[in-house]
Amino acid sequence: MSKQVKFLYLNQDEVIQCGALDMSMVMEQIELFFSLHDKGETISPDKVTLRWGDADSEAIHGRINAMPGFVGGEINTAGIKWIASKPQNPMKYGLPRGSALTILNSPETGLPIAVMDGTVISAMRTGAVTGVAAKYLANKDAKKAAFIGAGTQNHTQLMAVKTAVPSLEEITICDISEDRVNNFIEFEKKRHPHMQIKGTTSAEEAVADADIVVTATTSLKPIIKSNWIKKGVFLANVGNYEFEFDAVKKANKIIVDNWEALVHRGIQTPAIMAKEGLLSEKDLHSELGAIVNGKKPGRESKEEITYFCAVGMGAEDVAVAKRVYDEAISKGLGVYLTLWNEPLWI
Ligand SMILES: NC(=O)c1ccc[n+]([C@@H]2O[C@H](COP(=O)([O-])OP(=O)(O)OC[C@H]3O[C@@H](n4cnc5c(N)ncnc54)[C@H](O)[C@@H]3O)[C@@H](O)[C@H]2O)c1
Numbered sequence: 444m445s446k447q448v449k450f451l452y453l454n455q456d457e458v459i460q461c462g463a464l465d466m467s468m469v470m471e472q473i474e475l476f477f478s479l480h481d482k483g484e485t486i487s488p489d490k491v492t493l494r495w496g497d498a499d500s501e502a503i504h505g506r507i508n509a510m511p512g513f514v515g516g517e518i519n520t521a522g523i524k525w526i527a528s529k530p531q532n533p534m535k536y537g538l539p540r541g542s543a544l545t546i547l548n549s550p551e552t553g554l555p556i557a558v559m560d561g562t563v564i565s566a567m568r569t570g571a572v573t574g575v576a577a578k579y580l581a582n583k584d585a586k587k588a589a590f591i592g593a594g595t596q597n598h599t600q601l602m603a604v605k606t607a608v609p610s611l612e613e614i615t616i617c618d619i620s621e622d623r624v625n626n627f628i629e630f631e632k633k634r635h636p637h638m639q640i641k642g643t644t645s646a647e648e649a650v651a652d653a654d655i656v657v658t659a660t661t662s663l664k665p666i667i668k669s670n671w672i673k674k675g676v677f678l679a680n681v682g683n684y685e686f687e688f689d690a691v692k693k694a695n696k697i698i699v700d701n702w703e704a705l706v707h708r709g710i711q712t713p714a715i716m717a718k719e720g721l722l723s724e725k726d727l728h729s730e731l732g733a734i735v736n737g738k739k740p741g742r743e744s745k746e747e748i749t750y751f752c753a754v755g756m757g758a759e760d761v762a763v764a765k766r767v768y769d770e771a772i773s774k775g776l777g778v779y780l781t782l783w784n785e786p787l788w789i
Pocket residue numbers: 528530533540541565569591592593594595596597617618619620623646659660661662663666681682683753754755756
């Protein structure tokens with residue numbers, strides 16, 4: 444029997460040809476992931492962060508995260524996302540802040556089965572996580588949404604929120620950079636010609652009458668103030684320390700993707716509150732997976748304020764990358780690279 448080992452390499456175009464920009468598909472896979480996660484059929488070791496200073500230095504010098512994960516059930520694949528964040532890339536080099544490579548491994552032999560661009564999958568799965576949360580936690584007839592941060596993530600956040608809440612008619616995009624607001628509007632107007640898209644540099648103005656608020660910024664200071672929050676809103680904290688503590692406390696239901704991982708990472712609003720003894724696991728309504736599996740209710744009234752914060756798990760990337768890989772096999776896309784022809788040592 445040949446002991447040659449090959450893996451499939453997929454570049455970004457091929458990953459896209461395999462459906463990575465299909466938000467309905469990615470949300471379906473992410474919802475399945477959360478169901479498996481809640482049943483204890485996933486493994487998400489803590490992220491390892493390589494950085495050139497303390498947590499605050501990430502805004503300048505960036506970081507690279509190693510995010511391994513395993514997803515069981517029908518996905519049954521292990522893997523890792525190796526994702527760099529360099530916040531100065533867009534301004535300094537015209538390159539995205541985030542860039543990622545994802546490796547998939549057979550859980551049986553441990554051998555690699557695929558290496559692919561993980562940048563698109565990462566942004567899409569981050570959007571999809573909010574999308575799945577919005578499906579259960581936002582008002583079904585929400586019309587207006589505010590997106591704070593006109594970067595990569597909010598493009599996929601918008602795709603996901605619109606998929607989860609099709610009644611959405613109007614969005615406001617806010618950023619401290621007017622250029623980024625204008626670029627965002629120009630891009631999204633082509634994708635959503637029937638939607639009203641406004642721009643602002645004032646977060647307060649954006650949030651004022653929104654039914655859904657998504658923050659995906661590189662801000663190190665809280666942006667969302669508690670007295671801006673109205674009844675019935677769904678809040679999604681995608682970036683780090685973006686909400687005032689009192690804004691989180693104002694929510695009737697606090698939901699996270701993975702409490703343990705969020706506290707370990709330690710840089711998002713609920714994690715900072717936990718560090719200061721102001722929030723603990725018992726203050727949570729639930730993790731998202733329990734809601735997906737029907738163990739806990741999602742939104743129960745029009746008036747409820749729901750707050751969701753996701754730290755993100757490498758296993759989510761594995762779940763979506765496996766679907767992309769299966770599609771590549773059936774379409775015959777990608778290039779096989781040889782790891783070895785014969786193992787040197789056994
Ligand atoms: N939770 C997750 O799973 C997950 C996954 C991926 C990225 N993220 C986080 O999402 C955030 C956004 O990522 P991105 O790829 O879109 O980054 P990006 O650099 O493309 O965009 C971030 C934008 O935030 C803006 N900004 C900074 N401070 C602001 C403020 N006070 N008010 C309004 N806008 C402000 C910046 O000007 C920039 O345009 C990052 O913090 C990233 O780490 C989270």
